[in-house]
Amino acid sequence: MKKHVVLYKKLSAPLMARLHEAAQVTLIETLDPTGLAQLRDALPGAHGLLGASLRLDATLLDMAPQLEAVASVSVGVDNYDIDYLTQRGILLSNTPDVLTETTADTGFALILATARRVVELANMVRAGNWNQNIGPLHFGSDVHGKTLGIIGMGRIGEALAQRGHFGFGMPVIYHSHSPKPAVEQRFGAQYRSLPDLLQQADFVCLTLPLTAQTQGLIGAKEFALMGPETIFINISRGKVVDEAALVEALQQRTIRAAGLDVFEREPLNHDSPLLRLNNVVATPHIGSATHETREAMAKCAVDNLLAALAGERPINLVNTGAWKR
């Protein structure tokens, strides 16, 4: 008998066809209240789950006693109770690598947009307020040659370093769990303690995962170490930052600007003070959001899920402790 897979993300026709061939499929189209009720109804019979952007905690997982595998369509796995999944022997997989370059492109888009004030000034033109040649009031700051600071030198951090070093001639400094000699050799990057990086970087970029150790890593104390010309970029997770402290630093202009793809709460509240600051460029969590990359992520997740349900070890197994065969 075919295993039962519950999708809470719609996939392309070829991927849906692959899943239908291998499994009995229930598709939850959107995670609105109706969709969530459908999900709860489907969980008791589910052997596999595939989706993203849903907090899968013990309460939901307890509704799925037959569950064998969860395939996340994301590299970040902060939405999952990994210890509980492992305890239950449920295999969790993610989609690293295929989104690395695209997410680094997003990071660089935010670097350029904040430094050159692209959104603010484009809005000025659109509003019909470009009435004379611009002067210093509208100038931005250079990106090339400035110091790029990367916190979390993993896959995406390295792809950002590559762009900064080769594309923009930027000296790269980084903070991570430990120094990475290969990265230092390739990009001339230099390791720094977190306080040193915050003091020395012109662009402070977050590319680390949200974990118990990184939650609230950047708060008032850390913003105080940055200078008035520092530009802060977050393409990791909103909860790594104390958002109230960020707002304060931006309002008081103790830092210059922020480029933010992720927020403490998503979607961002329409009345967030961040949206009233013209030194903020806010994007709706678009790090990996291109047609090509989202399809590659979905394929990767389907590969992982079908392997797990066939009794094979998924390539991108996250909780290796759950693999008992």
Ligand SMILES: NC(=O)C1=CN([C@@H]2O[C@H](COP(=O)(O)OP(=O)(O)OC[C@H]3O[C@@H](n4cnc5c(N)ncnc54)[C@H](O)[C@@H]3O)[C@@H](O)[C@H]2O)C=CC1
């Ligand atoms: N904005 C978006 O749409 C996207 C956001 N992301 C986020 O980016 C994160 C990173 O992705 P990858 O580069 O693929 O992961 P990765 O695992 O390759 O890199 C993360 C790096 O952070 C370092 N790190 C972790 N905890 C640390 C700590 N406490 N102190 C210092 N360094 C620490 C690790 O050593 C590693 O080098 C994901 O977990 C996800 O949250 C990923 C893709 C898209």
Ligand SMILES: O=C(O)C(=O)CO
């Ligand atoms: O993959 C992730 O972790 C994302 O945030 C979206 O691509």
